[in-house]
Amino acid sequence: MRRELIDITMEDVLDRVRLTVLKQRGNELNCLCPYCDEPHRREGHLYINVVKDTFICHKCGRQGNALQLYALLTGQDTKEAYKELAQEISSGLRRLHHIQYKLQYTSQQKNIATPEERNKVYREFLKLLELSEEHKQDLLRRGLSEIAIRVKGYKTLFVGKEKRLEICRTLQEKGLSLEGIPGFFKHKSTWEWDFIPYRGYAIPVRNLNGQIVGLQVRMDEPAFSKYRWFSSANSGDVGTPAEANLHVTSRPDDGVVYVTEGVLKADIASYLLGKTFIGLPGVGSCHKQLVEVLKQIQPKLIVLAFDMDYREKKEVAFNLEKIKKMLAENGFKFKQITWDREFKGIDDYLLHLKQTQKRSA
Ligand SMILES: [Zn+2]
Known part of the structure; x- marks a missing residue:
């Protein structure tokens, strides 16, 4: 699986499946395992950690990450499951089922940086990126002028690793923290900052005050969906998932x-x-x-x-x-x-x- 594909969280999955949650302790949900638990039990064997994005059944031994849980519950392989989820998530759809649990943290506590902080980082970040000729042609074809393209700040995100690490170092040298900025993540092994090289171009998303609060990505090969959020999961390496913004x-x-x-x-x-x-x-x-x-x-x-x-x-x-x-x-x-x-x-x-x-x- 390509690195950029991994940002399915347990929250994404729980929004879209039916499970019986019996108890909650901290961020761990105790559920009836749909495979091995009898209905009407008071305690199930399936444990889901909403923050670590993992699950395990202590009876039948099924375990894995959020995507694997979704694949299991919907009877698909992980590739199909990913396709389906990625499409829904990137389109901003949230299909709510009746899973009753309360997160012990809010999305804020997932440490997303403030709009001010995101704005500063994304502005400097976009300055360090370029717009490929192919992407520029695409934007011109859509009706924008060269000046409008420059003013809006669209940039190509697909950059080689060395250049990416260099860009991240430059941002930090400017005194910017990449902590809590969706799309950026820290390699667990080296603790170096990096960002996800989505194959496409970044579209700055601005709030009413003109601050760039997020980046959407127009994908080159929209196999799943044309648009995704510039986002990094906080499982595996340490990153920040994006939040939807208008x-x-x-x-x-x-x-x-x-x-x-x-x-x-x-x-x-x-x-x-x-x-x-x-x-x-x-x-x-x-x-x-x-x-x-x-x-x-x-x-x-x-x-x-x-x-x-x-x-x-x-x-x-x-x-x-x-x-x-x-x-x-x-x-x-x-x-x-x-x-x-x-x-x-x-x-x-x-x-x-x-x-x-x-x-x-
Ligand atoms: Zn089980």
Whole structure:
């Protein structure tokens, strides 16, 4: 398995499976083993450690990591299980089942650095990276200008190990701590800092204050999903898992905020239309954050610009209704816009408009 693939946590798995949790001590859950325990027992043989991301059954001997547990419970091999999980996680979906347990830590206690700290590190980090010609061409093709590409700060993440270690040393020499920064990790054997060389380019995710709070990765070969978070697991070597964040392109100067699904899409559409866009990392994620950010902006109007296939996609249609309900409950004025169905995303449509204008001019 390639190094970059390992960031499935027990939390990810517990969100998506059915298990009977009987007791909890610290971060260890005592569960009924679905293989060897009779139902209605008071104590099971299966122990799951939510922080160490491990499980073991003291009766049948099944044991392993989070991914292996998921594979076992869903009857897949780990490769298939990984595919499925990676896709769901990177799209920001959280399928909640009825697993009752309380984490003895919050995601904060997983030591993710503050937005200020992440912003400082990611800004310096991006300066030390380059954008490959191939990635630049991809961004130009999507409708961004060379200047916009530079300003937004997209960079190629696939870098050789020596260069990676050098970049990490440079960051530390600048007085920056890589502790708690998703995507970076410390090798257990040498204690050297490194980052995960995702095969793709980084898309900075900014909060309302313009701070870069996370990086999304546009993958070169989207076998599982096109986008992933720049993230490092804290099992094995010592890293930090990413948290989902929504992306705000800028503060609006006309009181109008567009909302769409996708960080890069938000950047492109914002550039082409000259409006403020908020990009949700997934249609089902960051809804609370969305309301919080909108409360701070107090927009006159919110324009929902979701992909034109929303009607066919149950998941999207469902979440769109949820968002509308939430906006209404919070007293926001909003409308949904649609366009020629030939163009799926608002970015595709705006690019089409720009190109036809150019041709007729
Ligand atoms: Zn068992």
